[in-house]
Amino acid sequence: MIKVDFNRPITVGNEFEYMRQAMQNVHISGDGAFTKKCHAFLESELGVNKALLTTSCTHALEMSAILLDIKPGDEVIIPDFTFVSTVNAFVLRGAKPVFVDVRPDTLSLDESKLEAAITPRTRAIVPVHYAGVGCEMDSIMDIAKRHKIAVVEDNAHGLFGKYKGKFLGTFGSLATQSFHETKNFSCGEGGALLINDPFLAERAEIVREKGTNRSRFFRGQVDKYTWVDIGSSYLPSDLLAAFLYAQFEQREKIQSHRKNVWNMYDVALKDWADKNGVQLPTIPEDREQAYHMFYMLLPNLDLRQKLIMYLRERGIYSVFHYLPLHLSDMGQSFGYSAGDCPVTEQVSDRLIRLPFYNDLTSADQEQVIDTIMEFNFQ
Numbered sequence: 218m219i220k221v222d223f224n225r226p227i228t229v230g231n232e233f234e235y236m237r238q239a240m241q242n243v244h245i246s247g248d249g250a251f252t253k254k255c256h257a258f259l260e261s262e263l264g265v266n267k268a269l270l271t272t273s274c275t276h277a278l279e280m281s282a283i284l285l286d287i288k289p290g291d292e293v294i295i296p297d298f299t300f301v302s303t304v305n306a307f308v309l310r311g312a313k314p315v316f317v318d319v320r321p322d323t324l325s326l327d328e329s330k331l332e333a334a335i336t337p338r339t340r341a342i343v344p345v346h347y348a349g350v351g352c353e354m355d356s357i358m359d360i361a362k363r364h365k366i367a368v369v370e371d372n373a374h375g376l377f378g379k380y381k382g383k384f385l386g387t388f389g390s391l392a393t394q395s396f397h398e399t400k401n402f403s404c405g406e407g408g409a410l411l412i413n414d415p416f417l418a419e420r421a422e423i424v425r426e427k428g429t430n431r432s433r434f435f436r437g438q439v440d441k442y443t444w445v446d447i448g449s450s451y452l453p454s455d456l457l458a459a460f461l462y463a464q465f466e467q468r469e470k471i472q473s474h475r476k477n478v479w480n481m482y483d484v485a486l487k488d489w490a491d492k493n494g495v496q497l498p499t500i501p502e503d504r505e506q507a508y509h510m511f512y513m514l515l516p517n518l519d520l521r522q523k524l525i526m527y528l529r530e531r532g533i534y535s536v537f538h539y540l541p542l543h544l545s546d547m548g549q550s551f552g553y554s555a556g557d558c559p560v561t562e563q564v565s566d567r568l569i570r571l572p573f574y575n576d577l578t579s580a581d582q583e584q585v586i587d588t589i590m591e592f593n594f595q
């Protein structure tokens with residue numbers, strides 16, 4: 218019996234009303250009224266040059282690879298500890314992934330190992346703001362500029378997080394967001410591409426609309442619409458945009474609830490963690506996190522597995538994630554082997570994510586915390 222699930226999608230406001238309105242507008246394909254509202258919201262809240270909703274973060278990453286003209290033989294630098302889509306989008310264009318290990322504190326790309334991974338063939342660096350805590354962006358941007366390499370931020374976890382007062386997703390030429398069911402703001406499946414480099418904006422519209430200049434046609438900027446580039450269909454239905462916009466409207470409510478959940482775990486588990494050699498998340502002083510998840514690093518794989526089983530037997534669902542990409546079948550096919558990214562290898566064994574969602578009640582959360590504190594480490 219499930220008492221506390223790991224994740225649960227909920228509606229927070231006008232989701233159904235806006236979907237009804239989208240129907241009433243007689244426009245439920247892409248780029249309707251609600252899609253435009255979502256674009257305007259992201260552009261004004263984040264201060265980005267252009268935002269485009271996509272069918273997923275995976276597809277926004279694929280668009281990034283196309284926009285950067287990634288070709289076979291190019292190398293792309295990816296943190297080893299991330300979701301497969303971060304790397305797959307570039308491998309689809311023929312790139313060779315170059316995995317860089319992560320920092321043991323924030324579990325994001327270790328900037329001190331970045332420069333050594335760069336070669337004349339490096340075309341992009343794709344930092345992932347793990348758990349919505351910003352990467353070391355000053356160092357990463359500085360290295361990228363010196364070597365004239367594009368940066369694409371995988372900001373799936375980090376919407377509204379900040380690094381030194383600046384929103385995550387506003388540093389790289391491009392950045393990608395996810396609105397998957399498991400993320401802070403959701404429409405089931407969805408994403409966005411943030412375009413900070415204005416030179417990529419027009420082509421982004423074309424790639425997203427099957428390689429056609431349809432967007433310009435609708436704006437009356439060209440008198441016919443035609444095939445002008447490669448592309449695919451990366452725009453979501455306006456029904457999904459309507460659902461998502463209702464969630465955007467509740468930004469304060471969603472983020473403040475998530476902040477409370479995160480802080481409650483952090484405060485309640487601190488002494489227990491110190492006593493038992495469990496590492497809680499590190500949030501550097503100069504960063505505002507996005508409150509995407511609460512994770513802990515257990516002392517070893519055996520204890521992590523035991524804790525997950527122990528919680529499950531008591532109706533509480535926790536999960537672990539990210540097997541080291543370099544040790545996957547695909548990673549090994551690119552020549553990687555055990556020992557290449559030692560921090561990721563051990564973090565991946567030790568990490569557990571606790572129940573975390575937009576209507577997790579404090580009663581349920583207390584139950585999770587109390588149960589964890591009764592776990593026997595022997």
Ligand SMILES: *Cc1c(COP(=O)(O)O)cnc(C)c1O
Pocket residue numbers: 272273274275276299300302303345371373374394395396397406407408
């Ligand atoms: C969720 C996630 C993605 C993929 O998002 P989708 O919208 O499901 O395609 C990519 N990268 C990271 C880091 C993620 O957490």
